[in-house]
Amino acid sequence: MEKKPENRGMIDTWIDKHRSIYSAATRHAFVVSIRDGSVDLSSFRTWLGQDYLFVRGFVPFVASVLIRACKDSGESSDMEVVLGGLASLNDEIEWFKREGSKWDVDFSTVVPQNANQEYRRFLDALMSSEVKYAVIMTAFWAIEAVYQESFAHCLEDGNKTPVGLTGACHRWGNDGFKQYCSSVKNIAERCLENASGEVLVEAEDVLVRVLEHEVAFWEMSRGGQ
Numbered sequence: 096m097e098k099k100p101e102n103r104g105m106i107d108t109w110i111d112k113h114r115s116i117y118s119a120a121t122r123h124a125f126v127v128s129i130r131d132g133s134v135d136l137s138s139f140r141t142w143l144g145q146d147y148l149f150v151r152g153f154v155p156f157v158a159s160v161l162i163r164a165c166k167d168s169g170e171s172s173d174m175e176v177v178l179g180g181l182a183s184l185n186d187e188i189e190w191f192k193r194e195g196s197k198w199d200v201d202f203s204t205v206v207p208q209n210a211n212q213e214y215r216r217f218l219d220a221l222m223s224s225e226v227k228y229a230v231i232m233t234a235f236w237a238i239e240a241v242y243q244e245s246f247a248h249c250l251e252d253g254n255k256t257p258v259g260l261t262g263a264c265h266r267w268g269n270d271g272f273k274q275y276c277s278s279v280k281n282i283a284e285r286c287l288e289n290a291s292g293e294v295l296v297e298a299e300d301v302l303v304r305v306l307e308h309e310v311a312f313w314e315m316s317r318g319g320q
């Protein structure tokens with residue numbers, strides 16, 4: 096076997112290339128406002144309700160990633176990584192319900208806004224069996240990594256994150272979640288190493304589109320209502 100090159104993978108190369116949209120997604124004004132304590136609580140409540148709906152729609156997507164990890168990966172540990180992600184979504188839904196009562200957000204009356212619906216449609220399209228495993232894994236990594244990077248930022252030194260919001264920040268900003276994102280990234284990178292030029296083009300495009308959807312999602316949250 097050839098030795099794996101020690102240089103950086105495709106994902107880091109793409110992030111460098113698309114640095115401005117990557118920063119827009121991971122250092123959005125909404126996230127920065129959580130970190131500096133200036134966050135508008137109506138925005139937080141909007142985010143909470145919309146993200147609860149998003150996560151419910153994310154479950155079937157992750158379930159489809161799990162099936163692909165079992166069938167298409169050729170690497171038995173992929174399944175375990177994705178299964179761990181799916182299991183933590185179970186806790187996450189319970190967490191959302193507790194936060195919903197804490198912040199007085201009644202999820203049964205929350206209507207998905209445009210950005211949420213469009214993100215959902217994008218995920219639905221990725222669930223097609225036509226989409227290559229490397230492309231799905233790249234998207235999956237990006238979706239998780241944006242939240243990891245964003246919320247970890249709210250916990251870094253010098254933060255003024257309001258105490259009531261640190262629960263949300265720990266949920267995605269904790270080291271276990273960081274580790275999990277890094278495992279997903281390794282899977283994606285391994286697949287990309289062997290991918291055709293065509294698949295690479297598609298994976299890069301999907302990565303950028305995830306970042307765009309994430310920015311739109313933060314924008315929607317900041318808009319309140």
Ligand SMILES: Cc1ncc(CO)c(N)n1
Binds near residue numbers: 146149150239240312
């Ligand atoms: C919008 C959005 N992106 C990503 C995640 C999880 O990483 C989430 N809960 N919501």
